[in-house]
Amino acid sequence: MLLQLHPGLMIWTIITFLMLVLILRLVAWKPILALLEARERKIRDDIDTASKNREETEKALDDIQAKLASARKEANEIVAGARTAAEKVRDETIAKARDESRQLIEKAKAEIQLEGEKATQALKEQFAELAVQAAGQIIGKTLSPNEHLDIIRKTIGDIN
Template sequence: MQLTSPESLIFWTTIIFVVFFILLRKFAWKPILGAVQSREESINNALASAESARLEMQNLTASNERILQEARVERDALLKEAREMREKMIADSKEEAQLQGERMIAQAKTAIAAEKNAAMAELKTQVSTLSLNIAEKLLKDELSNKEAQTKLVENMLGDVKLN
């Protein structure tokens, strides 16, 4: 048999291939399959981990939304309370200003009445003083003349008799 014939070449190639395949199966196939399997497991673990992370992110997002909603509700409540407090303060201030204005008006009216009464009293005093001065001057003029005195006395007596 010739070593270089095509059949012998096929024969030896097949034998070498089978031996090579057996050696590969015994020494390389298990580690390669193990590596592929561990790679597959790590990919599956990574996918599971990613899914877990996605779910956790969804939960965190939902939790954040809930916290934001609670914060909005609390903010709205605080704003409402502040508005009510401001309106109450404004109403109280208006009421206080109204009361103080009414008190000031009452005090002013009282002061005006007192000033008016004082002015009226002073005016009466001045009018009476002036009237007495005028009467005194008139009486002096009338009583300086004896004839006028007699006539005045007669007039007064006539008035008394009539009354």
């Protein structure tokens, strides 16, 4: 009984189905299509927005990388400039120290020469005085201070 075909029931089922399709088409089809179209538009807009955001992000990333490269270049230039300045200061300091040491050496040499000349002069004077005293003892006479100075000067002149 269940597996038998009933033509009347079959006709009523077809009629009911067609009426349901017609009612759905008149009542629900347009709102369903509108919802689907709205959903499609939203998805398309979201994809476009995501694409624009990605492009903007890539552009911002490129800008940031360019700025970073520029900052690195500037930092390298600053470091190079600082190195150059430090080397210049070092070279100037070394040159100044060499000049000062050269001047100190020259001054010391001049002082040594002056002291040597003073010592030589003092030795000459002592030698002359000893010579005068020895001559005075040999002669057996005491010399006056003026005679004494004359003999010293003459002896120093002979030594020079």
